[in-house]
Amino acid sequence: MSAPLIVLVGPMGVGKSTVGQLLAERLGTGYRDTDEDIVTAQGRAIAEIFVDEGEAAFRALEKEAVRTALVEHEGVLALGGGAILDPDTRALLAGQRVVYLSMDVEEAVKRTGLNAARPLLAVNPRKQWRELMDARRHLYEEVATAVVATDGRTPEEVTQAALDAV
Numbered sequence: 001m002s003a004p005l006i007v008l009v010g011p012m013g014v015g016k017s018t019v020g021q022l023l024a025e026r027l028g029t030g031y032r033d034t035d036e037d038i039v040t041a042q043g044r045a046i047a048e049i050f051v052d053e054g055e056a057a058f059r060a061l062e063k064e065a066v067r068t069a070l071v072e073h074e075g076v077l078a079l080g081g082g083a084i085l086d087p088d089t090r091a092l093l094a095g096q097r098v099v100y101l102s103m104d105v106e107e108a109v110k111r112t113g114l115n116a117a118r119p120l121l122a123v124n125p126r127k128q129w130r131e132l133m134d135a136r137r138h139l140y141e142e143v144a145t146a147v148v149a150t151d152g153r154t155p156e157e158v159t160q161a162a163l164d165a166v
């Protein structure tokens with residue numbers, strides 16, 4: 001069985017895909033993203049899956065996508081921001097090198113507040129962000145083997161900090 005070199009977790013908009021691709025380049029390995037796996041398999045955008053079938057249906061697809069990617073992928077793997085809500089997923093992350101990319105609320109609003117493609121932050125980004133992080137921060141921290149703050153840092157700086165941290 002193979003396993004990813006690094007798994008990236010953290011909230012939407014924190015830069016998991018950008019940093020994940022930079023990390024993969026630096027490590028000379030492949031990059032994979034469970035959101036992309038779901039979109040490819042379903043032939044629909046994530047926002048459409050949320051609207052058509054609801055969040056629970058999306059979470060079931062996500063759980064399966066993470067499980068598959070964790071056994072198939074040997075490079076850098078980024079998980080959707082809510083993947084850690086699932087207890088089985090959190091259990092599967094035990095023993096992996098998991099980097100939690102964090103950011104504060106102002107950075108989050110700057111990066112995600114106007115992005116209608118992110119269904120969980122569409123109405124009142126600042127309030128929704130706080131609620132989201134109150135529910136999730138401890139879960140990101142639970143699965144993480146390293147935490148890297150992204151506030152005020154370029155993707156290249158975050159990538160270096162992640163490499164230094166693992």
Ligand code: S3P
Pocket residue numbers: 010011012013016035046079080081082083118119120
């Ligand atoms: C979600 C994060 C998104 C995507 C979906 C739900 C979440 O992924 O999976 O919109 O619950 O935080 P990114 O973190 O890659 O944006």
